[in-house]
Amino acid sequence: xxxxxxxxxxxxxxxxxxxxxxxxxxxxxxxxxxxxxxxxxxxxxxxxxxxxxxxxxxxxxxxxxxxxxxxxxxxxxxxxxxxxxxxxxxxxxxxxxxxxxxxxxxxxxxxxxxxxxxxxxxxxxxxxxxxxxxxxxxxxxxxxxxxxxxxxxxxxxxxxxxxxxxxxxxxxxxxxxxxxxxxxxxxxxxxxxxxxxxxxxxxxxxxxxxxxxxxxxxxxxxxxxxxxxxxxxxxxxxxxxxxxxxxxxxxxxxxxxxxxxxxxxxxxxxxxxxxxxxxxxxxxxxxxxxxxxxxxxxxxxxxxx
Amino acid sequence: xxxxxxxxxxxxxxxxxxxxxxxxxxxxxxxxxxxxxxxxxxxxxxxxxxxxxxxxxxxxxxxxxxxxxxxxxxxxxxxxxxxxxxxxxxxxxxxxxxxxxxxxxxxxxxxxxxxxxxxxxxxxxxxxxxxxxxxxxxxxxxxxxxxxxxxxxxxxxxxxxxxxxxxxxxxxxxxxxxxxxxxxxxxxxxxxxxxxxxxxxxxxxxxxxxxxxxxxxxxxxxxxxxxxxxxxxxxxxxxxxxxxxxxxxxxxxxxxxxxxxxxxxxxxxxxxxxxxxxxxxxxxxxxxxxxxxxxxxxxxxxxxxxxxxxxxxxxxxxxxxxxxxxxxxxxxxxxxxxxxxxxxxxxxxxxxxxxxxxxxxxxxxxxxxxxxxxxxxxxxxxxxxxxxxxxxxxxxxxxxxxxxxxxxxxxxxxxxxxxxxxxxxxxxxxxxxxxxxxxxxxxxxxxxxxxxxxxx
Numbered sequence: 001x002x003x004x005x006x007x008x009x010x011x012x013x014x015x016x017x018x019x020x021x022x023x024x025x026x027x028x029x030x031x032x033x034x035x036x037x038x039x040x041x042x043x044x045x046x047x048x049x050x051x052x053x054x055x056x057x058x059x060x061x062x063x064x065x066x067x068x069x070x071x072x073x074x075x076x077x078x079x080x081x082x083x084x085x086x087x088x089x090x091x092x093x094x095x096x097x098x099x100x101x102x103x104x105x106x107x108x109x110x111x112x113x114x115x116x117x118x119x120x121x122x123x124x125x126x127x128x129x130x131x132x133x134x135x136x137x138x139x140x141x142x143x144x145x146x147x148x149x150x151x152x153x154x155x156x157x158x159x160x161x162x163x164x165x166x167x168x169x170x171x172x173x174x175x176x177x178x179x180x181x182x183x184x185x186x187x188x189x190x191x192x193x194x195x196x197x198x199x200x201x202x203x204x205x206x207x208x209x210x211x212x213x214x215x216x217x218x219x220x221x222x223x224x225x226x227x228x229x230x231x232x233x234x235x236x237x238x239x240x241x242x243x244x245x246x247x248x249x250x251x252x253x254x255x256x257x258x259x260x261x262x263x264x265x266x267x268x269x270x271x272x273x274x275x276x277x278x279x280x281x282x283x284x285x286x287x288x289x290x291x292x293x294x295x296x297x298x299x300x301x302x303x304x305x
Numbered sequence: 306x307x308x309x310x311x312x313x314x315x316x317x318x319x320x321x322x323x324x325x326x327x328x329x330x331x332x333x334x335x336x337x338x339x340x341x342x343x344x345x346x347x348x349x350x351x352x353x354x355x356x357x358x359x360x361x362x363x364x365x366x367x368x369x370x371x372x373x374x375x376x377x378x379x380x381x382x383x384x385x386x387x388x389x390x391x392x393x394x395x396x397x398x399x400x401x402x403x404x405x406x407x408x409x410x411x412x413x414x415x416x417x418x419x420x421x422x423x424x425x426x427x428x429x430x431x432x433x434x435x436x437x438x439x440x441x442x443x444x445x446x447x448x449x450x451x452x453x454x455x456x457x458x459x460x461x462x463x464x465x466x467x468x469x470x471x472x473x474x475x476x477x478x479x480x481x482x483x484x485x486x487x488x489x490x491x492x493x494x495x496x497x498x499x500x501x502x503x504x505x506x507x508x509x510x511x512x513x514x515x516x517x518x519x520x521x522x523x524x525x526x527x528x529x530x531x532x533x534x535x536x537x538x539x540x541x542x543x544x545x546x547x548x549x550x551x552x553x554x555x556x557x558x559x560x561x562x563x564x565x566x567x568x569x570x571x572x573x574x575x576x577x578x579x580x581x582x583x584x585x586x587x588x589x590x591x592x593x594x595x596x597x598x599x600x601x602x603x604x605x606x607x608x609x610x611x612x613x614x615x616x617x618x619x620x621x622x623x624x625x626x627x628x629x630x631x632x633x634x635x636x637x638x639x640x641x642x643x644x645x646x647x648x649x650x651x652x653x654x655x656x657x658x659x660x661x662x663x664x665x666x667x668x669x670x671x672x673x674x675x676x677x678x679x680x681x682x683x684x685x686x687x688x689x690x691x692x693x694x695x696x697x698x699x700x701x702x703x704x705x706x707x708x709x710x711x712x713x714x715x716x717x718x719x720x721x722x723x724x725x726x727x728x729x730x731x732x733x734x735x736x737x738x739x740x741x742x743x744x745x746x747x748x749x750x751x752x753x754x755x756x757x758x759x760x761x
Contacts, residue, residue: 050416068753069749158735161735247724250728250737251728268754269755
């Protein structure tokens with residue numbers, strides 16, 4: 001008898017729990033899941049422009065888009081620009097975080113520094129784009145005027161018509177915007193490391209470099225993984241900065257895969273089917289990389305134990 | 306203290322939420338009238354932006370009008386409202402300031418029918434795209450007198466079956482506006498007929514460019530940049546980008562454009578500014594550029610607005626306009642009506658007012674000195690002199706030019722392909738790639754935008 005009442009009591013409690021989490025799932029399904037499924041569905045059709053009718057074409061789009069030079073270019077551009085953005089970013093963020101941790105209580109205005117480092121993340125992309133456009137404009141942009149005045153350049157250099165330079169500028173903007181956030185996260189991670197480990201290491205005669213590479217980095221692995229995954233997923237979706245800066249130019253140098261998708265879907269002949277196909281490829285790529293990384297890190301941990 | 310602070314934060318956040326919730330449909334909404342005359346069934350301002358206030362019990366019907374800049378908003382406020390004070394409807398204007406965003410929003414609204422505007426403006430670069438859809442109403446079904454409309458403006462807004470899907474209030478033949486004083490100094494002449502001889506064809510144009518740059522030691526250039534010629538070449542081709550067999554056409558005229566740009570840039574004969582950039586505007590109020598390629602509306606809407614420099618000195622009166630090396634046309638705005646509009650009679654009357662009403666158009670000519678798309682109205686002002694242009698009879702000059710306009714090159718994808726073209730032109734002119742590479746890359750870009758186009 002008591003078993004039955006226990007079960008019914010549990011069921012009642014469960015019911016409330018489900019009720020509380022239902023809103024999230026409902027909203028997620030309607031506004032997140034269904035559009036994603038719709039996109040995947042569209043990638044199997046040929047819907048474009050003003051048409052309201054479409055036909056099924058199976059996997060044709062997936063094969064056709066592989067012949068699209070611009071699609072590959074956009075993919076590779078995104079990887080290149082992201083790489084140029086991420087490596088300095090993680091380096092500087094680690095360095096600054098280590099600095100803050102090891103000199104805790106010795107730096108005056110530590111809070112203010114953290115705010116300053118984080119600030120570029122708060123400014124909107126549009127404002128930053130305007131700033132950098134006028135900074136590097138040719139022939140009368142501020143940087144050009146400065147360099148010519150100082151005699152470093154003989155005549156103004158058209159920054160935004162050079163492929164490499166434009167990529168560096170876009171990567172730099174990404175780096176500048178995000179290093180503060182990465183630093184804060186790493187800092188939080190570092191604070192979670194037991195200081196006794198460092199003391200023990202010091203007694204054994206370890207210097208700062210050894211402490212960092214043998215204690216900090218290994219114990220930061222989960223946080224580093226988190227930072228990498230989120231940065232990678234976000235970076236592959238980079239759109240606003242290259243779009244506002246040079247609209248992908250010069251010569252598609254900074255045309256990212258997000259821009260490719262946007263332009264296919266909302267400009268020109270509005271090829272929704274191509275945009276959907278590219279989106280699915282992007283989704284698969286990011287998922288694959290994430291999955292592989294998780295596997296790698298998991299194995300290492302198991303080995304350690 | 307903490308309690309007060311947290312209370313303040315809560316209030317501020319609430320303001321944000323309340324403030325955001327009153328803008329639901331368009332990105333920017335402006336209502337042109339006082340709120341009392343539009344009470345309808347709902348006293349809140351929000352209701353005025355919705356299209357379904359068409360109940361007969363409402364005080365006034367609403368015609369929703371979308372546009373991409375403030376020009377038509379000003380026209381409605383300055384001309385339509387005073388002339389239509391006892392009309393039984395009002396116009397609510399929505400301005401979406403960016404052409405690309407505007408085009409996208411308009412397309413979505415018309416396609417889905419949700420919140421679709423009754424009236425909307427369309428720029429030349431994409432009017433053909435909309436004209437060929439079933440979402441625009443055929444204006445020949447309404448009792449309108451289209452006999453005095455400038456032909457090419459109707460040719461552009463007609464679809465393949467002869468239905469007229471839009472009307473324009475402007476005729477936009479293009480010319481070369483030059484500075485009389487600079488011409489006098491470096492060419493020795495300043496009257497239109499004499500200056501025309503120096504720019505009568507492209508070879509002469511280049512020679513004149515070299516002469517001006519040499520005489521002025523590089524201080525003055527003939528034009529601000531090579532994108533000045535964009536409309537001169539693109540709009541006057543015999544064939545557009547995509548022909549009837551869905552093939553991509555690279556008209557031979559564009560080769561001339563490529564070569565011209567290469568010469569001008571490699572010999573440093575221009576300031577290499579892009580049209581509509583800050584540097585491009587600079588020459589209108591200072592002495593750095595001989596002239597600009599602009600159409601009839603360039604004078605009231607561009608030059609007049611930018612002819613004063615920071616010290617208040619104006620270049621007004623120092624200008625004149627001539628045909629230049631090649632007749633062309635540039636731009637134009639068409640008014641279209643949604644085919645499923647609930648207020649079609651009212652909307653058509655607005656279109657009629659702006660494009661066919663001789664009284665209004667005459668007022669417009671007097672105020673702005675712009676050329677309308679109505680031959681009757683234009684003819685009345687042939688002997689009006691323009692002070693800005695040193696006393697020229699510009700309406701007569703321009704109206705004559707609009708008879709020669711052949712708009713066959715205008716197509717639905719003009720806007721998209723133009724961007725690709727300018728990129729390749731700039732790359733070639735700046736020496737970044739060869740002409741073959743530039744054309745090949747252009748073709749690849751077009752194929753990417755229009756996958757089913759045939760490219761050789």
